[in-house]
Amino acid sequence: MISVEHLTKQYGPFTAVDNVSFTAAAGRVTGFLGPNGAGKSTTMRIMVGLTRPSTGQVTIAGRDYRELVNPGLEVGVLLDASAQHAGRTGREILAIAAQTMGLPKSRVAETLARVGLTETEAERRVRNYSLGMRQRLGIATALIGDPQVLILDEPANGLDPAGIRWMRDLLRGFADQGGTVLLSSHLLHEIEVIADDLVVIGQGRIVAQGSKAELLAAAGTLVRTADPAQQDHLARALHEASVVTNPIDGGLRADADPELVGETAHRAGVVLRELRAADGAGLEEMFLELTAETAREGAAA
Amino acid sequence: MTTQIHEATPVPAVASTTTPQAPAARRVVRPIPMTRLVGVELRKMFDTRAGFWMMASVGIVSVLATAAVIIWAPDEAITQNTFSTAIGMPLSVVLPIIAILSVTGEYSQRTGLTTYTLVPWRGRVMAAKVASTLLVGVVAMVVALGVGALGNVVGSAITGLDATWDISLAQFGNIVLANVLGMLMGFMLGVLFRSSAGAIVGYFVYSLVLPVAFGTLAAFQEWFRDLQPWVDVNFAVTRLFDQTMTTEYWQQLGVSTLVWLWIPLAIGLRAVLRAEVK
Numbered sequence: 001m002i003s004v005e006h007l008t009k010q011y012g013p014f015t016a017v018d019n020v021s022f023t024a025a026a027g028r029v030t031g032f033l034g035p036n037g038a039g040k041s042t043t044m045r046i047m048v049g050l051t052r053p054s055t056g057q058v059t060i061a062g063r064d065y066r067e068l069v070n071p072g073l074e075v076g077v078l079l080d081a082s083a084q085h086a087g088r089t090g091r092e093i094l095a096i097a098a099q100t101m102g103l104p105k106s107r108v109a110e111t112l113a114r115v116g117l118t119e120t121e122a123e124r125r126v127r128n129y130s131l132g133m134r135q136r137l138g139i140a141t142a143l144i145g146d147p148q149v150l151i152l153d154e155p156a157n158g159l160d161p162a163g164i165r166w167m168r169d170l171l172r173g174f175a176d177q178g179g180t181v182l183l184s185s186h187l188l189h190e191i192e193v194i195a196d197d198l199v200v201i202g203q204g205r206i207v208a209q210g211s212k213a214e215l216l217a218a219a220g221t222l223v224r225t226a227d228p229a230q231q232d233h234l235a236r237a238l239h240e241a242s243v244v245t246n247p248i249d250g251g252l253r254a255d256a257d258p259e260l261v262g263e264t265a266h267r268a269g270v271v272l273r274e275l276r277a278a279d280g281a282g283l284e285e286m287f288l289e290l291t292a293e294t295a296r297e298g299a300a301a
Numbered sequence: 302m303t304t305q306i307h308e309a310t311p312v313p314a315v316a317s318t319t320t321p322q323a324p325a326a327r328r329v330v331r332p333i334p335m336t337r338l339v340g341v342e343l344r345k346m347f348d349t350r351a352g353f354w355m356m357a358s359v360g361i362v363s364v365l366a367t368a369a370v371i372i373w374a375p376d377e378a379i380t381q382n383t384f385s386t387a388i389g390m391p392l393s394v395v396l397p398i399i400a401i402l403s404v405t406g407e408y409s410q411r412t413g414l415t416t417y418t419l420v421p422w423r424g425r426v427m428a429a430k431v432a433s434t435l436l437v438g439v440v441a442m443v444v445a446l447g448v449g450a451l452g453n454v455v456g457s458a459i460t461g462l463d464a465t466w467d468i469s470l471a472q473f474g475n476i477v478l479a480n481v482l483g484m485l486m487g488f489m490l491g492v493l494f495r496s497s498a499g500a501i502v503g504y505f506v507y508s509l510v511l512p513v514a515f516g517t518l519a520a521f522q523e524w525f526r527d528l529q530p531w532v533d534v535n536f537a538v539t540r541l542f543d544q545t546m547t548t549e550y551w552q553q554l555g556v557s558t559l560v561w562l563w564i565p566l567a568i569g570l571r572a573v574l575r576a577e578v579k
Binding site: 045048049050051052065066068069070071072073074077079080082083084085086087088092093096097099100101102141 | 330333341345352413414
């Protein structure tokens with residue numbers, strides 16, 4: 001379990017992380033979501049002792065990271081897949097990690113196989129690796145110590161769709177075995193398919209957190225009318241029923257459950273073409289909305 | 302028989318439900334011993350092409366320098382001292398660069414992200430780096446001594462004169478100390494700059510520009526002449542190679558290294574311990 005308590009990191013007048021608190025629970029995959037520069041990486045670097053917080057603390061299974069006597073065996077960390085020595089082979093990088101942790105050499109080949117890097121790929125120098133291969137190697141470094149906690153910064157970056165699916169299954173399996181997974185991303189749909197819990201951060205502040213199911217429920221209902229001209233009519237009807245709506249993808253997103261929206265449409269005599277929980281679409285909109293005031297694109301929107 | 306099979310089937314099912322809990326159970330985690338860290342740092346010095354050739358250059362330079370002495374030195378100059386000087390000069394350039402790269406590689410190649418995550422006590426990582434660097438330095442000098450001795454034997458055999466062994470143990474000790482100080486200088490520049498390019502430029506300023514500047518100053522300014530051994534660290538260190546050290550020489554070595562080595566080393570180490578690793 002990872003517990004972040006009132007974490008703040010200031011660089012001069014700039015506050016990169018602003019009073020952030022959340023928990024990544026054991027047995028669950030926690031997605032750490034936010035636009036670029038929101039403070040995800042800073043928070044993760046603080047977790048593993050690479051950056052000192054201004055105030056607040058992070059504990060992993062109740063202890064400070066620096067109190068762990070051999071951290072690689074307890075916490076698997078991938079902060080940047082590109083931060084590997086370009087002149088070393090993949091196998092060598094993994095062998096160094098194994099040696100540092102005091103693991104037998106056999107673990108290197110096992111772990112390479114586990115992340116899907118072939119023997120020939122492992123003999124190549126990292127400068128010849130694609131980003132996807134570097135990610136796999138980075139994940140291998142995180143996994144080799146067989147830790148109970150994983151902290152992964154943008155691990156899906158550069159992976160192809162098959163790679164993302166592989167990683168999803170890997171992290172799912174890890175969490176199902178009682179492990180704690182915290183992974184960050186700036187892409188909602190990437191994290192949506194993997195995470196159980198979501199922590200959304202914008203400009204250093206947490207703007208939403210909860211289980212994915214909760215946040216999806218909060219995302220409301222998506223409704224499309226058969227005749228686009230009737231959409232305004234439905235919006236007005238919903239407004240009279242005190243339901244907040246906003247247009248989305250040639251339809252409406254309503255802050256209500258589908259039953260209420262259907263009933264309202266029926267009473268207003270509007271024929272519907274589609275009526276369902278907004279799910280991803282709603283969550284994405286929520287994500288953009290929550291981060292709009294903080295995101296770079298906010299000014300334009 | 303069939304019932305037995307049925308009884309047997311639940312077993313894997315039980316196994317598959319218990320294994321998932323296994324990683325959650327806390328294992329006995331042993332601390333990382335210092336010897337292992339030194340071993341890891343030694344490995345990192347050799348396991349890239351650049352690192353390998355850097356190390357190989359120590360042996361190659363020794364052999365080339367020895368060959369050069371045998372070919373070009375006049376017969377009476379074929380002594381152990383000549384060989385050791387010929388090998389020592391290029392070696393004293395290569396060794397500090399090895400020391401620099403052992404530190405700056407973590408920053409220039411950003412491997413520090415992994416290193417300091419696996420070993421979050423940076424002081425221990427630095428200690429392991431110093432230990433492995435000095436180990437390499439001492440081994441390199443013993444190799445150089447061996448190659449030089451071999452050259453002396455071969456050279457003497459060619460000239461037909463008796464081999465001259467004119468390096469005492471104390472003298473060899475001084476040469477080792479001079480090179481160790483050189484490597485620590487490299488190490489100091491590494492922790493201070495934390496960038497390969499910056500530290501190597503700094504090293505050439507230290508070893509090429511400063512001595513010339515101090516030498517020129519001493520040549521033209523009367524008042525500086527007596528002061529030079531106290532402030533010019535290269536001047537003070539170089540005397541380890543070729544002179545019998547007096548008490549005053551040792552004091553001058555102490556004072557000049559305090560200013561040019563120990564204090565900046567302390568500042569650099571403090572920065573390494575505190576700086577954010579990105």
